[in-house]
Amino acid sequence: MEPVKLKSCLKRIKERVDLKEHQIINTNTTDFPNAYTGSTDGDFDINKFTKGVRVDIISEKEDELEFDLVGVDAAIANSLRRILLAEVPTMAIEKVYVYNNTSLIQDEVLAHRLGLIPIKADPRMFEYRQPDQEEGSAEDTISFALKVKCTHNSSAPADATQPDILYKHNNVYTRDMVWVPVGNQADLYPEGSVAPVHPDILINKLKPGQILDLRMDCVKGIGRDHAKFSPVATAHYRLLPEITLTQPITGTDAHKLKECFSDGVIGIRTNDNDEAYVANARLDTCSREVFRHDNLKDKVLLSRVRDHFIFSVESTGALPAATLVSEALKVLMKKCTDLREKLEHDEDS
Amino acid sequence: MDSNLSAPIKDIKEKWKLLPAFLMVKGLVKQHTDSFNYFVNVGIKNIVRANSTITCETDRKFYLKYLDIRVGKPELEEGFGINRTDITPHECRLRDVTYAAPITVDIEYTEGQQRVVNNNLVIGRMPIMLKSSKCVLFNKTPSQMAKLNECPLDPGGYFIVRGTEKVILIQEQLSKNRIIVDVDRKGIVGCSVQSSTHEKKVKTNLVMKKTRFYLKQNSFNEDIPVVVIFKAMGVQCEQEILQMIGGEEMIATAMIPCFEECHQLQIFTKDQALKFIGQKVKRSMRSEKTKKSRMEEAREVLQSTILAHVPVENWNFQLKACYVALMLRRVILARNDAADIDDRDYVGNKRLELAGQLLSLLFEDLFKKFNAELVEMIEKKNKAPKSRAGPFDIKNKFKSTSQFTNGLVTAISSGNWIIKRFKMDRAGVTQVLSRLSYISCLGMMTRISSQFEKTRKVSGPRSLQPSQWGMLCPSDTPEGEACGLVKNLALMTHITTDLDEGPIIRLCYNLGVEEIFLMGSEQLTSSLNYLVFLNGNILGIIRGFRRLLQTFKKLRRAGLINEFISISPNHAHRCIYISSDAGRVCRPYIIVENGEPKVNSEHIENLSAGLRTFDDFLYDGMVEYLDCNEENDALIAVYEKDINMNTTHLEIEPFTLLGVCAGLIPYPHHNQSPRNTYQCAMGKQAMGSIAYNQRNRIDTLMYNLVYAQAPMVKSKTIELINFEKLPAGQNATVAVMSYSGYDIEDALVLNKASLDRGFGRCLVYRNQKCILKSYNNGTFDKVMGPMLDADTREPLWRHQALDADGIATPGEKVENKQLLVNKAMPTVTNTLQTRNESCDYREVPITYKAPLPSYIEKVMLSGNPEESCIIKLLLRQTRRPEIGDKFSSRHGQKGVCGLIVPQEDMPFSERGICPDIIMNPHGYPSRMTVGKLMECIGGKAGVMDGKFRYGTAFGGSKVADASETLVKHGFNYLGKDYLTSGVTGEALNAYIFMGPIYYQKLKHMVVDKMHARSKGPRAVLTRQPTEGRSRDGGLRLGEMERDCLIGYGASMLLLERLMISSDSFQVDVCNGCGLLGYSSWCNYCKSSSQIASIKMPYACKLLFQELQSMNIIPRLTLKRYNQ
The missing domain is CATH 2.40.50.150 (RNA polymerase II, Rpb2 subunit, wall domain)
Incomplete structure (x- = not known):
């Protein structure tokens, strides 16, 4: 084989993940030292690396963030994702003191439901509660109270049948949770800054006479311990899609091709023979519909850019998504320094 | 005209809507309530009417007459004579009392010279079937049911006896009063009839021994030659006998040896025959009281015992003789043509016995016993000297209600049906209603148990019969020993109750059936005539049977005859069979005439608009019920496209051939058959919601799922049985891939975050009574x-x-x-x-x-x-799934959780979806559960466009449509996704089939099974460790394990396992006599000189002592081990 061709071939393997009809090839990275004997291709060079790394924020909302992470290895992107899911701390209800619960939902189930409610409180302001500690302090605990009693609505019209009209407080929502400041918390945090993220999460349904009287303690924790501490609804990434048309596709085939992809992926040049072109490969959702058409499947190459991660982070609301990412990076950095210290310490001894 | 005929028949749109209409009228457990209602309202009165008058031999002037009997409304005796009538079934469940109603009678009797009438005497309490006509829940609206603390979706049809819910299972039996030609073990053709009347249940056999035919009956010491029977019945002329059997040459040759034998026995006349039979009548059968001659005895046996169901009036045996002749004819024909041998397993030859029939047997027995005791009491009183003060009051006997109450309650609560009169002794007739899940409860109500012995290794009764089509579910049967013997009703099956024969008899005679008394014997077998049978009895002869059939059916379709009376010809037998008896299985069909279904889309529209009911279809002659025998006379098209000019009926919906449990499976017609059977068994173990009143119940054991979901892919059956309202499972996102190696042998890998968020979380309730x-x-x-x-x-x-x-x-x-x-x-x-x-x-x-x-x-x-007082405590545990808990999809694919993986390690898709369950792909190829793949694609598409999809059997949503929906939403056509590994962060090499599949959590959980012990309790007798988890038992080193250690030669380990760690015992042995001593003293030798103390298993010492108590002396000889 010609050296040039081999080189371009290796380059492709290094840079692209190829999607075939029934399998995905070149999924593994080869970007590490001695991936190819005698080649210095994968050797790590910090200058080259820093030059290559790029972060582009695509869209940013309070709870949602989409950004491109370019020029890093899958391991790094994945670490970020894993830390976001499991290691960035948040506050969540951990202990529920049931003084009275005559509702239909059992105490344990109710406690589980309450635990999953996202709490708006900056976890950075709090400490982890020590395992031997029974009672919470102002530094590690947020306390809520929930006291609801359902009653008959005396002003309901006689012909009413809907429970919402017939009864008062028949639905218990998160907005009914009252923050009870512990210690000097009332001075530290303004009124309303500590609350459930969403006021309209339905906790329980009551019938007249049923009472709910609870105290809830929130503590700081991480998603690895329980999913309720996970700060994200989900955090994931995908690789940037790349669609290559190996042959010009024109006419009805071009329209067919357009149909095979999500809207906006394929454009058609409206000249005399309607030639298809790749307009925005990023929008492709990997339906691989094109492979079902025999006349098209050999004319299209589907692949992914190996080091271009389209990251999307969806926050549960405790912290803004962007803050979560920087928090996650802090955790990652802490891990690195910890490891380094450990290594250095080991070397010393 | 011509083009009109050849045009394809239009599909009847949504004709399945007839099914909910049918279930509205009939319901899933209507057979139980129908049967009970018949018994309580009609049957019980018939029993009393048949035994209404009691006379006394010692006092001729005395009589007692039952004027009426009624079963009232449920009430509860609270003691001190207070009866509460406002009880509810739920109260009975909670308080451990019986839900029963008083049985009251009106009697008339003589007291001295006076006639006394006494009304409303309570003789006992009848347990009441829930939702029957006597139940407080009868015809209640859902809101009324809720007020009574009862679940509106509860099927009813069971009893509450001492607080437990008991079901009288449907019992399958061979039909009574029918001729069954059969081959015995030696391959000899015979014929038997099970006669069943109110008075007697007898079996009469016609057997062949060495080319001769004999009548075999229990009341005879030996078998009687048939010709003798004929002669005893008054058919003395041999030509006539032969004519009755049939004039064919084959029959004549077969009969020659029989006539010959009769001649050898020197029997020619009726008297000779009767005398001969009289000698063979068993001693025990003779009544002792009245001395009768042997001939009279023989005549009586012939009249009342032989073929007891054939009526004999004024000693006219002609009908019975004809019947015997017919039996003989069938046997002779069957000898030459195996096709004439009846199939015992044919569903048309079966009758299903329901609660009402079983209860009426029991009640009749109790009632007769009660009356017999009453007579005895009166006679005793009459014999006694008159000195006793005060007149005797019959009402005393009626005061105690315990005889009826206890008789009924014990039978239902124990399940032992013992009726001595009929030598009936059945165990396990009733079962505790399984409330594990809603489905298990429904499944139990449709269960049919067979009388067949479970241990017998015969395939016939167990195998799937073609005649089961549409009547019994082909999938729902247990595995193992009861396989094929326990069956389940299909969705549209109805079981008939008894109907009055009188009007049918009159109708038949009006339609040209002629009584055989008027006929010459050769007419019986004439090729022009057909015999007409009604419920196994010969009614007469018809010439031109087609007219009879047509008119009969027309009248039935017009609603002039009851819809459940069936008529069907059997051309091989040259018979018309009319049946109106109870226990026949039947199901509705759309009538087709001249290639045109009577029901059209317009009718169905009217039905959905509420302008028609199912009964309207019935009375307008559009739909009719066919039982298994009449189905044989029909040509039934499954789909409209199959209709031709000869078609007589059209299926309402093919999926109704499945039962309740099999109806839950999506796309069952794409699965390998045994998988559906497995799912039928597993659906009953799935946790979920049991009933709307589940939180008010205090059951011994109840499993609830915390967040139960309705399945994404449902079926028509699911909707019809309200499974969506009381679901048992959750829609889990399943990725079919290999992960970690903890997924071999069907193990599942679960996502920890899913569990944290409540997947598979369940509640276990138990009760404790004091x-x-x-x-x-x-x-x-x-x-x-x-x-x-x-x-x-x-x-x-x-x-x-x-x-x-x-x-x-x-x-x-x-x-x-x-x-x-x-x-x-x-x-x-x-x-x-x-x-x-x-x-x-x-x-x-x-x-x-x-x-x-x-x-x-x-x-x-x-x-x-x-x-006096009961305290019930309800205890609750909440459990989250853990390694070892059992899960199953709806396709017989069960598996235990093998690993719980944190979310970050799970693979995720392009959209960030990560699976709840990872399932190993090896589960598919050998099981061939294609339905599961289809469910996955259907479910995925359903999630994307927010619609439920149907996986109804023999129909359902098309998979291609679902796939197109997937493509529309940017997914792959085949349902395979591009996944990224959560561990490495790189893409997986294969596309992974992923989507929602409905998963059930089964009741088997590790915490209930996990067991280990080091030291612990020992059994008292043997001093060995106890057995079983409940007794904190040890783990047994069994025989095979012992063999391994012996083979290996680990003698010290053996000694340690089998003695030291088990029941080691220090014992004193006297080497002089070889017996066991005590405290260094041999009581036998009266010395302590040769006593040695050794260790042996306590069980060994016990054995020696037991042997001694049986006069066997085991002597031990001791030697030093180094000698």
Whole structure:
């Protein structure tokens, strides 16, 4: 084989993940030292690396963030994702003191439901509660109270049948949770800054006479311990899609091709023979519909850019998504320094 | 005209809507309630009418007559003569009482010279079937049901006896009063008839021995030659006998040896024959009271015992003789043509016995016994000297209601149906209604148990019969020993009840059936005539049977004859069979005439608009019920496209051939058949919601799923049985891939975050009962408050859960060995004590025994007529899935959880979706559950466009449509996704099939099974470790394990396992006599000189002693081990 061709071939393997009809090839990275004997291709060079790394924020909302992470290895992107899911701390209800619960939902189930409610409180302001500690302090605990009693609505019209009209407080929502400041918390945090993220999460349904009287303690924790501490609804990434048309596709085939992809992926040049072109490969959702058409499947190459991660982070609301990412990076950095210290310490001894 | 005929028949749009309409009228358990209603309203009156008058031999003037009998409304006797009529079934469940209604009679009798009428005497209490016409739940709206604390979706059809819900299972039997030609084990053709009347149940056999035919019956010492029977029945002319059987040459040749034998026996006349038979009548069959001659006896046996169901009036045996002739004819024909042998397993030859019939048997027996005792009592009184003061009051006998009540209640609660008169002794007729899930409850109501022995290794009764089509579910049967013997009804099956024969007989005679008394015997077998049978009895002869059939069906379709009377010809038998008896299975079909279904889309539209009901279809002659025998005379098209000019009927919907349990499976027609059978068994173990009143129930064991979901892919059956309202499972996102190696052998890998968020979380409820008794000496049990620690004044740890009243507080957590009720019992309960004398109490606490703690959900305090006070506690545990818990999809694919993986390690898709369950792909190829793949694609598409999809059997949503929907939403056509590994962060090499599949959590959980012990309790007798988890038993080193150790030669390990760690025992042995001594003393030798102390298993010592007690002396000879 010609050296040039081999080189371009290796380059492709290094840079692209190829999607075939029934399998995905070149999924593994080869970007590490001695991936190819005698080649210095994968050797790590910090200058080259820093030059290559790029972060582009695509869209940013309070709870949602989409950004491109370019020029890093899958391991790094994945670490970020894993830390976001499991290691960035948040506050969540951990202990529920049931003084009275005559509702239909059992105490344990109710406690589980309450635990999953996202709490708006900056976890950075709090400490982890020590395992031997029974009672919470102002530094590690947020306390809520929930006291609801359902009653008959005396002003309901006689012909009413809907429970919402017939009864008062028949639905218990998160907005009914009252923050009870512990210690000097009332001075530290303004009124309303500590609350459930969403006021309209339905906790329980009551019938007249049923009472709910609870105290809830929130503590700081991480998603690895329980999913309720996970700060994200989900955090994931995908690789940037790349669609290559190996042959010009024109006419009805071009329209067919357009149909095979999500809207906006394929454009058609409206000249005399309607030639298809790749307009925005990023929008492709990997339906691989094109492979079902025999006349098209050999004319299209589907692949992914190996080091271009389209990251999307969806926050549960405790912290803004962007803050979560920087928090996650802090955790990652802490891990690195910890490891380094450990290594250095080991070397010393 | 021509083009009109050849045009394809239009599909009837949504004709499945007939099915909910049918279920509205008939319901899933209508067969049970119908049968019970018939018994309570009609059958019980017939029984009493048949035995209405009681006379007494010693007092000729006396009589007692039952004027009427009624079963009232359910009520409860609260003691002190107070009867509460406002009881509800739910109250009975909670209070452990029987849901029963009084049986009242009106009687008329003579008292001396006077005639006395007594009305409304309560003779006993009849347990009432829920939702039957006597039940308080009858015809109640859902809101009324809710007021009564009852679930509106509960099917009813069961009894509540002493607080437990009992179902009388449907019993399958061979039909009575029908001729069955059969081959015995030696390959000889014979024929048998099971006659069943109110008085008698007898079996009459026609057997062949060495080319001759004999009649075999239990009341005869030996078999009687048939010709003798004919002669005894008054058919003395041999030509006539032959004519009755049939004039064919084949028959004549077969009969020659029989005639010959009769001649050899020198029997020519009726008297000779009767005398001959009289000698063979068994001694025990003779009545002792009246001396009758042998001939009279023989005549009586012939009249009442042989073929008891064939009526004999004024000693005219002609009908019976014809019947015997017919039996003989069938046997002779079947000898030459195996096709004439009847199939015992054919569904048309079966009858299903329901609660009503079984109860009526029991009641009739009790009633006869009651009357016999009454007569005995009167006779005893008449014989006794008149000195006794006061006139005898018959009402005394009627005062005690326990005879009927106990008889019925014990039979239902124990399931033992013993009726001595019919030599009936059946066990396991009733079963406790399984409330594990809604489906298990429904499944139990449609279950049919067979009388066949389970141990017999015959394939016939177990195999799937073609005639089961549409009547019995082909999938729903247990595995193992009861396979094929326990069956389930299909969705549209109806079981008939008894119908009056009188009008049918009259109708038949009007339609040209002629009585055989008027016929010559050769007419019986004439090729022009067909015999007409009604419920197994010969009605007469018809010439031109087609006219009879047509008219009969027309009249039935017009609603002039009951819809459940079936008529069908059997051309091989040259017979018309009309049936109106109880227990036939039948199902509705759309009538097709001239290639045109009678139901059209317009009718269905009217149905959905509420302008028509199912009964309208029936009475307008558009739909009719066919039983299994009539189905054979019909040409039934499954789909409209199959209709041709000969078609007589059209299926309403093919999926109705499945039962309730199989109806849950999506796309069952794409699965390998046994998988559907497995799912039928597993659906009953799935946790979910049981009933709307589940939180009010205090069951011994109840499993609930915390967040049960309706399945994404449902079926018509699911909608019809309201499974969506009481679901048992969750839609899990399943990725079919290999992960970690902890997924081999069907193990599943679960996502920890899913579990954190509530997937598969379940509640386990158990109850604990405590009865406080009062004793005859005036003492009674007490509940004491918690005991306090002397120093701290805090309750003891064991008493921590107790409230001040000594019963555990609701909401409190109880741990192993903590007290639930601090009950104390008086030490003296038999001797009388004066009231004010204080008595000693002994503590008999109810403790909580389980490795894991529970919470007290609720405490119930109540009383019932038998026990003075009952306390019921409901205990609750919440469990999250753990490694080893069992899950299953709806395709017979069960698996245990093998690994729980944190979310970050799970693979995720382009959209960030990560699976709840990872399933190994090896589960598919050998199981061939294609339906599961289809469910996955359907479910995925359903999630994307927000619609439920149908996986109804033989139909359902098309998979291609679902796939197109997937493509539209940017997914792959085949349902395979591009996944990224959560561990490496790189893409997986294969596309992964992923989507939602409905998963059931099964009741088998590790915490209930996990067991290990080091040391622990021992059995008292053998001093060996106890057995079983419940007794904290040891793990047995069994025979095979022992063999391994022997083979290996690990003798010390053997010794340690089998003796030292088990039941090692130090024993003194006298080497002089070889017997066991005691305290270094041999009581046999009266010396201690040769005593040696050795170790042996306690069981060995026990064996020696037991042998000694049987006069066998085991002597031990001891030697030093180094000698």
